[in-house]
Amino acid sequence: MCSDEVRPEPREKTMTQRTTDAREEPATYDVAATEQKWQPVWEKLDPFRADDSSPREKRYALTMFPYPSGDLHMGHAEVTALHDVIARYWWQKGYEVLNPMGWDSFGLPAENAAIRNDAHPADYTYGNIATQLESFQKYAVSFDWSRRFNTSDPSYYRWTQWLFLKLREQGLAYRKNSPVNWCPHDQTVLANEQVVDGACERCGAEVTKRELTQWYFRTTAYAQELLDCLDDLQPTWPAKVINAQRNWIGRSEGAHVDFVVEGRPEPLTVYTTRPDTLFGATFMVVAADAALAGELVTDEHRGALDDYLVEVRKETEINRLSTDRPKTGVFLGVHAVNPLTGARIPVYAADYVLADYGTGAIMAVPAQDQRDWDFATAFDLPIVRTVQPPADWEGLDTMAFTGDGPAINSANDEIDLSGMGVVEAKSTTIAYLEAKSLGRGTVNFRLRDWLLSRQRYWGAPIPIIHCPVDGEVPVPEDQLPVELPELRGADLKPKGTSPLGAATDWLNVACPTCGGPATRDTDTMDTFVDSSWYFFRYVSPHDDSQAFDPEKARAWGPIDLYVGGDEHAVLHLLYARFFTKALRDIGLVDWDEPFTSYLSQGKVINNGRKMSKSLGNGINLGDQLAEFGVDAVRLTLVFASPPEDNIDWADVSPGGSLRFLQRAWRLSGDVTSEPGADPATGDTGLRKLTHKTVHEAEVLIEKHRFNVMVARTMELVNATRKAIDSGSGGADPAVREAAETVAILLSLVAPYTAEEMWERLGHRPTVARVGWPVVDPALLVEESVTAVVQVQGKVRARLEVAPDITEGDLEALAMDDPTVVAAIDGREVRKVVVRAPKLVNIVV
């Protein structure tokens, strides 16, 4: 660290007890000793074990399970601290809470680390899991550890494989040959969701395309439902996640239009969102890398297409996505006929049209589409305006007009769109095309099927056997799991084909159908498959007869609250939603959606920047915990801001958090009444605040305003301190009630401090399960409130009035007030707005 001099003093000074004066209570408690003291006690009490047969109402709280790369970091600390507020609150409120944790332990980092260190991915993985488990336990999150599992355990991935086969039976998993995203660094294919701005989501390498036969999940089968259900999730999911998913699914409405191609029996069908502009279609473009291009091209032009394809395949995704790149393409030597104008229009192949969207072909309308305009300009093709731009529009000779306006040049003997706006012209055209069987209105989605095979080692093998006679044969269920071959000492370096192919003993098997020689599928599944169903497994994690127990799934689920980062806004959350719907249709569950509500937490950053090795601004969680203790770090993370905001570690003060915790703890030493003392005999003012605080804390926790809940707890601590020092004193039972309430409130955020307080208050552990304080409604009622009297919106007087004062009484009182009378100054009162009991506004 570079700033040693300005850092807080070492631990002994800030954290140990002060024992200078034997008569005085110690001013602070020893954080490290407290942590060591309570961990074994809690382990023995096991207070967070979820009981399937409990009669209490059930709640399922889930936080994203970690990938085991090294020890826990600030991000884990934040998400679990926030999540634990809710989970512990639910326990206190009397629910039976399922709050499980495990590890998402398949994946590339383990494999890459193994390659670097000449070790085995399993060693790296299980070593890190042990480290993280220990850290989690010290961090005192209310997880039910009896339910933990790892996705890389054969007892888990057996069921990942089984579910794959179930989806395949339903036609939801299939293999096809297609141009796919290829990461040249990791030497594997990637799903669409894993390509970010043309680069590999994991390693950042520029993605290229390859033509490969791969396994897919048919996510598009649920495109509409995935979109529709977002409406139901809207109130309980963050807007940004809903928005991201909507954009990703990308529904659009338009039409399929059939074009007759000269010398070809079947039509060339295009998808367009602007059927109203069909009169302006002056040429057509098919995706250069689509099979269609090869089918359409004449022999004369085939050479040119092949040359062009070589160029196209060389382009990286990043270049291809650049919109200011000049348009390129080749003429295919064929013509089609515009069904409305009868014009003969040329057909081109170009790389600005995508093979896997719509039909892989478009009608080009240069006057109303900028991309088509650019192509038409480059290839000197005709441009016909069919929407009239406004008179003062300056793009008339230079660009496409995509706005609304009256249709022009849009009439033939049978249909006349002239003067219609875009919306009307669209529906009129679609109706005409449908009547003439030339096309039909249709809906299209941007969402693609999920490419799930990976050419890497550390994942669940795809349970398929390829037989020269029987083709794709599923591995029989009783032979699951298909275990990963050990391949210890083998070369796992990415070679573009799966390392599993090298395990010949494993590879070669008898075909389950015909018994002849066959080979296993050598690809492994994307690790997002593992995490798409893990929340089901937690309901019956040790069941070796089924993936999960449907009865228990019904009893616990769906998940009441899911907490995680928004880097998974589309990836994991969309896949998990897809899996849930697929499993529902298979009949395994009755949930439509897995996550009833979702809390997306911000990131922990430092000095305005993301923490990173290269910037050297990383904050090490272990160091923070050693310096300030678990509770202070947790409190800091919860208190810093609303959960969804980023936390800049440079803006917060774990030292301040520790000081607050010590202040709170000190209350427990100053309480001199006995446990069970009747608070009703105590100071009413403090009691009112205590009950109000509990009441507000409930509302705030349910609204996920944890930072404000902590602020309210701080207020209660301050008021209790004041009561002890200069109020009713430490013997007042109301002070005990307040201190005990503080301990319970803190049990959600600072479990060690809360437990220590609870013990000093004369109770036995654990404070985490004593139950939420019962609010006495009588104590929430104020005897008097301050009413504000405004004249012309300016505050002129304050009146102490009864909370149930009538509007008439309040108005009379206000009009009698001398300062108000002075402010009115004899002017005519035009209007009096009364909002009893809080406000009167007099307008003159």
Place this chain on the structure above:
RNA sequence: GCCCCGGUAGACCAACGGCAGAGUCGAUGCUCUCAAACAGCAUUCAGUGUGGGUUCGAAUCCCACCCGGGGCACCA
């Protein structure tokens, strides 16, 4: 370019359309101390990004713009 979210004291953040300030950090001063740390007490500082509108009344609702964050994007 299209779509979401946000902008309040020096910093982090609060405020059912009704007194802009709950809490924390920082700074400053004081008390305690031989001195310091710890602790305690007190003080400090914004009129809510900008401009309009609705309203008796706007940080809050509406419109436009600016700035920041995020999603989508050669998706026809």
